[in-house]
């Protein structure tokens with residue numbers, strides 16, 4: 344069965360995509376995929392700037408921020424940075440990188456793939472921005488700080504989001520898109536299409552972006568660590584499984600992602616923590 348994505352209508356707006364990074368986590372390569380050497384690396388926490396010709400600027404996630412370091416200074420949250428050391432400086436915060444590009448935080452709307460610390464870290468630097476997140480993920484994060492912490496969420500990093508700025512995405516009953524039974528075409532123009540990618544987090548979303556010059560990008564967040572995970576249908580080391588909400592659901596997406604890559608040569612799949620993507624796509628190193 345082919346997994347060819349539906350063709351876009353002629354004249355669908357094309358978005359400019361810039362791959363950025365905010366902070367690094369220390370891990371063993373072996374953790375990202377079984378069979379990789381047990382070599383320590385500083386892995387990236389990518390986020391993405393999208394410029395839609397009519398709708399303006401969007402961020403897909405924010406990466407880490409120095410707020411993570413503040414929030415994990417004391418126990419119990421300190422356990423997080425003891426388990427996974429993080430490096431980030433103020434000038435690497437998403438908001439500062441945008442400022443260097445002359446983009447003011449109020450000009451940006453934010454799509455959150457999910458609400459783990461390395462994706463939502465900078466959200467409080469965008470107090471007036473519209474925030475687009477799946478309803479499932481948002482509802483999950485309404486539980487207590489301590490219960491959330493067990494699943495790698497730090498409530499303090501997002502508890503000041505103004506509910507008036509929220510746009511919750513409910514995929515239930517939405518039309519299908521290619522292999523996805525439900526999807527949300529944000530502007531009904533094919534330029535930015537949200538799809539559910541649950542497993543790593545309960546309400547994780549991916550985003551299909553219609554890029555320039557006939558390229559399409561599929562931002563798949565933490566559906567894999569590295570693209571070799573779906574290409575070889577092989578996940579990370581045993582310990583990496585604890586990072587996922589539902590490991591079975593997580594690995595069940597690998598064949599789908601592989602087929603999407605194989606059957607759509609114009610689509611580039613971009614996970615958020617892949618060192619190769621950082622090397623090849625991030626210009627502002």
Ligand SMILES: [Zn+2]
Pocket residue numbers: 459461462565615616
């Ligand atoms: Zn992540």
